Amino acid sequence: MTQIRLHVNNQAINAISPISIAELVALNQLGSEGTAIACNNTIISKQEWATTYLKDNDSLDVFTLVAGG
Amino acid sequence: MLTLADQTFSSRLLTGTGKFSNVATMRQAVEASQSAIVTLAMKRVAAESQQDSTLKALKALGVTLLPNTSGAKTAEEAVFAAELAYEAIGSHWIKLEIHPDQRYLLPDPIETLKAASMLVKKGFKVLPYCGADPVLCKRLEDVGCAAVMPLGAPIGSNQGLQTKPFLEIIVEQARIPVIVDAGIGKPSEAMAAMELGVDAVLVNTAIATARNPVAMAQAFASAVETGRQAFEAGLGATHRTAHASSPLTAFLESTT
Numbered sequence: 001m002t003q004i005r006l007h008v009n010n011q012a013i014n015a016i017s018p019i020s021i022a023e024l025v026a027l028n029q030l031g032s033e034g035t036a037i038a039c040n041n042t043i044i045s046k047q048e049w050a051t052t053y054l055k056d057n058d059s060l061d062v063f064t065l066v067a068g069g
Numbered sequence: 070m071l072t073l074a075d076q077t078f079s080s081r082l083l084t085g086t087g088k089f090s091n092v093a094t095m096r097q098a099v100e101a102s103q104s105a106i107v108t109l110a111m112k113r114v115a116a117e118s119q120q121d122s123t124l125k126a127l128k129a130l131g132v133t134l135l136p137n138t139s140g141a142k143t144a145e146e147a148v149f150a151a152e153l154a155y156e157a158i159g160s161h162w163i164k165l166e167i168h169p170d171q172r173y174l175l176p177d178p179i180e181t182l183k184a185a186s187m188l189v190k191k192g193f194k195v196l197p198y199c200g201a202d203p204v205l206c207k208r209l210e211d212v213g214c215a216a217v218m219p220l221g222a223p224i225g226s227n228q229g230l231q232t233k234p235f236l237e238i239i240v241e242q243a244r245i246p247v248i249v250d251a252g253i254g255k256p257s258e259a260m261a262a263m264e265l266g267v268d269a270v271l272v273n274t275a276i277a278t279a280r281n282p283v284a285m286a287q288a289f290a291s292a293v294e295t296g297r298q299a300f301e302a303g304l305g306a307t308h309r310t311a312h313a314s315s316p317l318t319a320f321l322e323s324t325t
Contacts, residue, residue, distance in 0.1 A: 030114060034124040034157045035114070036153040036154070036156035036157040037156075038149075038153065043153060045156060046156070062114050063111050063157065064114045064121065064157065065110070065112075065123070065124045065134070065136055065158060066109065066110055066111075066112045066121045067088075067109065068087045068108060068109050068111075069085030069086070069087040069088070069108055069110070069139075069224065069271075069273035
């Protein structure tokens with residue numbers, strides 16, 4: 001159990017390793033319906049969220065669909 | 070019936086979901102518009118933020134979701150946005166839009182063509198927002214886009230069909246559907262676009278910012294249907310001089 005620093009949508013947050021993307025999503029209520037996540041600019045499909053563990057300094061971009069023209 | 074990439078849709082009016090005062094009004098307006106395709110945008114979410122309920126409301130309506138790549142400034146960013154959208158909702162439909170300039174939001178033709186080509190190769194059904202440039206529209210058709218979406222006027226400007234003469238050339242030349250996107254401010258303008266033979270129109274601001282968006286959505290639905298009916302009926306020719314509709318007998322002038 002070590003503390004790591006993650007960058008979620010350019011915002012620094014602390015987390016306790018090991019932590020998967022699925023766990024991070026649940027912990028931060030990022031939602032899963034209509035959500036897409038990229039880790040270090042690589043898109044991680046939903047099926048891989050539970051098995052993708054995050055490392056210190058990983059950068060995540062979390063996107064969702066919103067109203068737009 | 071509108072056909073896009075071998076799929077048929079019941080309406081020739083596409084509706085954008087931005088700028089509505091609330092989700093309930095947006096949902097009612099989309100319903101009133103009878104649109105079968107609605108657009109959405111991608112956005113970064115803040116942790117523990119209130120989830121936008123737009124997606125949920127639209128899924129309940131059963132319409133086809135058309136995510137856009139708004140915010141992308143380059144072809145690479147647009148491809149990334151399209152892949153994120155695919156991951157988010159599992160659909161290959163994408164409204165490609167790359168407009169780096171914030172003041173006029175005009176589409177970058179070079180990046181758009183480049184992105185369109187890349188996205189088609191990746192299996193996306195690409196609907197590119199583009200300038201009303203007939204040559205560019207042919208190039209977008211050549212790389213395999215499902216339709217072209219030339220602008221009538223800048224996004225959200227409500228200026229109507231400023232590009233009309235060029236839209237006519239695009240319609241004349243295109244072998245894929247033409248959808249006028251952006252700038253349509255009034256139902257009469259949507260009707261005029263349909264009368265000149267475009268396959269569909271996309272309306273957002275004019276509906277969303279109307280005093281009564283639900284009634285305006287209905288007005289646009291009627292206008293689009295009427296315009297299409299007129300196009301299919303075949304408009305009469307225009308002439309510079311008068312062409313009499315009644316027999317020109319001379320009895321009124323007769324003095325004998």
